[in-house]
Amino acid sequence: MKKTLKKLIGAAxxxxxxxxxxxxxxxxxxxxxxxxxxxHGDFSTNIAMVMASSQKMPPRKIAETIIANLDDAGQIIAxxxxxxxxFINFFVKTSAWVPFLRKVHEKGARYGASNIGQGHKIQVxxxxxxxTGPLHVGHGRGAAVGDSVGNILAFCGxxxxxxxxxxxxxxxxxTLGTSVFLRYRxxxxxxxxxxEECYQGDYIKDIALGLEREKGRALLExxxxxxxxxxxxxxADFIIxxxxxxxxxxxxxxxxxxxxxxxxxxxxxxxxxxxxKASGAIYxxxxxxxxxxxxxxxxxxxxxxxxxxxxxxxxxxxxxxxDKYDRGFETVIDVWGADHHGYIPRxxxxxxxxxxxxxxxxxxxxxxxxxxxxxxxVAMSTRSGEFVTLxxxxxxxxxxxxxxxxxxxxxxxxxxxxxxxxKKKTNDNPVxxxxxxxxRISSIIEKGREKGIQSEACEDxxxxxxxxxxxIALIKAMNRYPETIxxxxxxxxxxxxxxxxxxxxxxxxxxxxxxxxxADDPDLAQARLFLVLAVKTxxxxxxxxxxxxxxEKM
RNA sequence: GCGCCUGUAGCUCAGCCCGGAGAGAGCAACGGACUUCUAAUCCGUAGGUCGCAGGUUCGAAUCCUGCCAGGCGUACCA
Numbered sequence: 001m002k003k004t005l006k007k008l009i010g011a012a013x014x015x016x017x018x019x020x021x022x023x024x025x026x027x028x029x030x031x032x033x034x035x036x037x038x039x040h041g042d043f044s045t046n047i048a049m050v051m052a053s054s055q056k057m058p059p060r061k062i063a064e065t066i067i068a069n070l071d072d073a074g075q076i077i078a079x080x081x082x083x084x085x086x087f088i089n090f091f092v093k094t095s096a097w098v099p100f101l102r103k104v105h106e107k108g109a110r111y112g113a114s115n116i117g118q119g120h121k122i123q124v125x126x127x128x129x130x131x132t133g134p135l136h137v138g139h140g141r142g143a144a145v146g147d148s149v150g151n152i153l154a155f156c157g158x159x160x161x162x163x164x165x166x167x168x169x170x171x172x173x174x175t176l177g178t179s180v181f182l183r184y185r186x187x188x189x190x191x192x193x194x195x196e197e198c199y200q201g202d203y204i205k206d207i208a209l210g211l212e213r214e215k216g217r218a219l220l221e222x223x224x225x226x227x228x229x230x231x232x233x234x235x236a237d238f239i240i241x242x243x244x245x246x247x248x249x250x251x252x253x254x255x256x257x258x259x260x261x262x263x264x265x266x267x268x269x270x271x272x273x274x275x276x277k278a279s280g281a282i283y284x285x286x287x288x289x290x291x292x293x294x295x296x297x298x299x300x301x302x303x304x305x306x307x308x309x310x311x312x313x314x315x316x317x318x319x320x321x322x323d324k325y326d327r328g329f330e331t332v333i334d335v336w337g338a339d340h341h342g343y344i345p346r347x348x349x350x351x352x353x354x355x356x357x358x359x360x361x362x363x364x365x366x367x368x369x370x371x372x373x374x375x376x377x378v379a380m381s382t383r384s385g386e387f388v389t390l391x392x393x394x395x396x397x398x399x400x401x402x403x404x405x406x407x408x409x410x411x412x413x414x415x416x417x418x419x420x421x422x423k424k425k426t427n428d429n430p431v432x433x434x435x436x437x438x439x440r441i442s443s444i445i446e447k448g449r450e451k452g453i454q455s456e457a458c459e460d461x462x463x464x465x466x467x468x469x470x471x472i473a474l475i476k477a478m479n480r481y482p483e484t485i486x487x488x489x490x491x492x493x494x495x496x497x498x499x500x501x502x503x504x505x506x507x508x509x510x511x512x513x514x515x516x517x518x519a520d521d522p523d524l525a526q527a528r529l530f531l532v533l534a535v536k537t538x539x540x541x542x543x544x545x546x547x548x549x550x551x552e553k554m
Numbered sequence: 555g556c557g558c559c560u561g562u563a564g565c566u567c568a569g570c571c572c573g574g575a576g577a578g579a580g581c582a583a584c585g586g587a588c589u590u591c592u593a594a595u596c597c598g599u600a601g602g603u604c605g606c607a608g609g610u611u612c613g614a615a616u617c618c619u620g621c622c623a624g625g626c627g628u629a630c631c632a
Contacts, residue, residue, distance in 0.1 A: 036569095036578075046574060049612080059612090084575040085612070130632070172632055288630050299557075299628085306630040313632050341558050342627045367559070368626080409567070412559060414625070416566070421581095425594045428581060432594050444591050491571070499568060502579080513587085513596040554594065 001100065001479055004076060005043055005090060006030045012069040013047075021065050023055055034480070041081070041089030042476065048086040059086025097475045098466050104478060104534040105456070109541055112485040117158030121328055124150040126335035127247065128165040131236040132176045133201055135246050135390040137369045137417060138337060143390075144406035144547065145366050146335040147252045148494035151545045156489040161329070164254045165320065168236050169261040170313060175199065177232025181219070183208035184231065188217060207235045246391045250399050251547045263319045269311060272319040273304060281353050291318070296349035296358075318350040325356050333492070335364045364492060366411045372418040397422035400548045404431035407498045407546050430498075431548065434505045434539065439554040441508075441536040444517050448529050453522060455529035465527045470511040474531060477507045478538055485545075494546060501542045508535050 009030050016022040035044045048063035055062055063082040070080070079091040104111050126146025129139050147162065154160040167173075179198040183205050186192040194200075211219070211234055219227040240257075247253070263269050273289070276282040281292050282304060289305035291314070304315040324332045332351075336343070344363050351361045371378040371388055378388055393402055401422045408430065409415050425432050445455050466472075481500065488496040517528040540550040 031572090033574090035575075037576075040575065044575085049574075052612080087575065089575095132632095167632070170632070286630085290630095303630045308630080310630085312630070337626095338559070339626060340632095344558085365559075413567075414560075418566095421566095426581095427594080429594085430580075433580095436592080436594055440592060440595085447591055487571095495568080499579085506579085509595055510597085512591085513593090516591065518591050554592075 001092065001097075002032050002034075002043065002483075004074070005032050005045075008070055008072065008076075009045060009047060009066065009088075011071060012066045015069040015071070016065050019069075021069070022051075022062070034476075035089070040083065040087070041079075042092040044083075044087045044089045046087060048082075048088060052086070062086070063088050094467055094472050095464065097472050097479075098463050099460075100475055100479055101463065101466075101530060101534050104537055105530070108537060109544075111538060111541060112482045113155050113157070114482065114486060114489075115157035116486060116489065117153060117156050119157065119159050120330055121159045121161075122153060122331040122333065123161045123163055123324055123327075123329040124153070124333045124335065125163045125165055125324075127243075127252075128167070129243065130167045130172055131239045131243065132172050132199060133239065134203060135243055137371050137388060137390060137393055138366075140250065140390040140393060140402060141369050141406045141411075141415060142335050142337065142366050143247060143250060143252045144403045145364060145411050145494060148403075148407060148497075148546050149333070149335070149364065149492045151547065152485065152488045152494060152497065153492070155485060155545060158489075161255045162253070163256040163258055166236075166240060166257055166259050166261075167313075168240075168259050169264060169316065173232050173236060174228065176235050177228040177230075179204050180208050180211065180231040180235045181224075181228045184211055184219060187212050188220065203239075204235075207238055210238070246389070246394070249394055250390065251403065258320070260316050260320070263316050263323065268323060269316050269319045272322055273311075273315060276318075276353065279353075291346070291350065291353075293346045293349035296345075296352045298345040298349050302346050314346060314350075317347060318354070321347060321351055321361070322354045325351075325354065325360070331360050331362065333362045333364060335366060338365045338367045341365050362492075364411060367414045369406075370414065370416045372416055372420075374420040375418065378419070393417075393419070393422075400435070401429060401431045403547050404434075404498065405429075407494045410493065410495050430502050430505075432554070433509075434501045434543065435548070435551055436554055437505045437508045438536055438539045438543070438550040439552060440512065441532045441539075442552040444532060445529060445536070448518055448525065451518065451525075453518070453526050453529060455526070455533040458527055458530040462523045462527050463530065465521075465524045466531060468511075468515060470507070470514055471528075471531060474504075474507050474511055474535060477504045478534060481538055481542070488545075497542050497545055501539060501546075504535065504538065504542075508532070 009032070013022065030045060030047055031050075032043050032045050035041060048059040048066065051062050052059040060082055063086050066088060067080050067082070070077070074096075076092055076096040077090055078093040081089045083089050107113070124146055127135070127139055127143050129135055135143075150160045150162045175198060182192050182194055182198065186194075187205075187208055211231065219230065222230070273282060276291065277289075281295070282289050283292065284290070287307040288303050290301040291304050293302050294300060302314055303312055304318065305311050321332065334347075347363075348358055348361055352358055396419060405417060405422055406415070421428050423429075427433055448455055466475075484496050484500040488494060515528070517525065517532055519525045519528065543550045
């Protein structure tokens with residue numbers, strides 16, 4: 001609709017300049033917006049004000065000229081007016097809105113999809129929690145955001161891969177092994193001083209218990225380092241298994257689970273370090289190897305190999321990111337917790353040093369989640385091992401509610417997640433508000449079918465029966481979906497979809513309460529079924545992008 | 555100290571990228587609507603110097619600068 005108006009205005013400008021009423025030299029881009037207030041029409045343009053100074057004419061005069069030259073051959077415009085300092089407001093005929101419904105029906109589940117990505121290969125890496133303990137609520141937010149961003153990008157024509165990076169190497173894994181081994185010895189009767197830096201959670205005991213059942217006392221007879229290694233691998237595998245299950249329950253699936261250790265095993269980390277040494281990007285100082293990240297805007301250089309010869313996490317991260325581009329991704333997006341933001345300059349530096357552009361690397365920083373219950377903060381302490389896991393939350397409030405709530409905020413905004421609120425089935429909790437629309441419409445369509453009225457097709461004359469303001473409002477709301485999706489993809493902001501859905505749901509509930517879909521007039525009933533089926537299609541479509549189910553019944 | 559993020563109604567937040575007309579939702583408050591397709595719903599009332607101060611502009615919540623407040627980060631940890 002917007003495009004059509006732009007064309008009309010463009011043609012009007014051409015006409016006017018052909019007649020000499022406007023200066024042809026400066027023709028700006030035509031902006032058409034949907035005003036916030038209904039009284040300002042369905043669409044408005046500020047073109048007259050933009051042109052005022054270059055045309056040396058008052059804006060209202062220009063507006064008059066444009067309107068006089070409009071050629072509304074398609075009979076779309078009901079009324080135009082000049083308002084305020086020089087806006088041109090357009091009121092679109094209801095008869096021009098109605099045919100738009102066909103577009104929704106034609107495209108169906110693909111309505112709103114586009115090809116702005118043009119097959120561009122993009123990787124979204126998210127969650128990537130260390131395999132040293134179960135996922136907690138914060139990871140859930142990252143999972144919801146990452147998954148949804150991936151869905152939206154794919155819907156817009158990007159070739160998306162979702163990846164989980166497993167930090168199965170390095171010190172924290174060794175600590176994990178030690179923790180399990182100590183608990184294992186404890187189970188077998190040894191008196192154990194359990195150090196503070198070890199993982200305290202009960203899940204460590206469970207893993208040790210499992211190991212004892214499987215291997216008996218065998219580990220005690222091994223070399224201690226070997227035993228700890230074995231414990232570490234066993235525990236990491238076990239925990240990753242649990243993480244996979246939790247994520248599946250949350251509706252999040254990855255195309256690839258990428259192991260950090262594999263970068264060492266394949267020699268990639270070494271190769272990368274050697275390469276950068278040769279090029280001078282890595283140098284030696286005070287016995288350690290440093291990466292010259294300051295060349296790329298970082299505030300100080302960073303260590304990649306410590307004095308003791310061990311590599312840092314950053315070393316494998318350089319190799320990891322290089323590997324992503326080697327695998328053919330043109331753009332790489334990392335979803336991180338906000339507490340890692342200090343890490344961005346150095347990874348960006350490594351990407352540039354590897355020969356890629358800084359625009360090819362993006363980080364979505366997800367702010368932290370405050371877990372509440374009835375307004376009171378829930379104690380969360382990783383050290384003591386007392387925390388509410390993502391799985392606990394899913395069990396208590398359900399995956400749909402959790403995902404939706406995670407996506408009701410811009411990811412850069414801290415989020416209060418209230419368990420009591422998430423369970424409420426009221427307007428406090430918008431997920432049900434939106435899902436309810438889907439269920440209600442399903443029920444209506446079923447009733448319509450029983451009466452022998454179909455919802456999938458509709459003749460033009462019948463469709464013309466849609467004239468109620470609430471019906472047009474619904475169509476207008478749906479008309480904005482493609483743009484919402486495009487903005488969601490361009491900015492990687494799933495919450496735009498969430499807000500769109502709440503808005504569309506609101507328009508539907510209002511309509512539902514005022515008008516009867518299955519009206520006595522069978523033609524009108526059919527037209528209205530055609531309308532609400534389109535709403536249902538879009539609701540399902542949007543919920544799917546968010547990873548939330550669209551129930552037939554509630 | 556430096557860096558990143560945030561500051562909009564009593565509360566929780568959209569809007570800011572790309573400047574437009576009286577700044578929007580939901581909750582809470584108050585008043586209404588179920589013998590009718592699902593009341594997990596709807597309608598109405600009330601509520602705001604968009605943190606503060608400058609600047610750019612015909613026009614600033616939106617762009618620029620400075621300040622204030624809160625969160626996070628600032629390791630040869632991950």
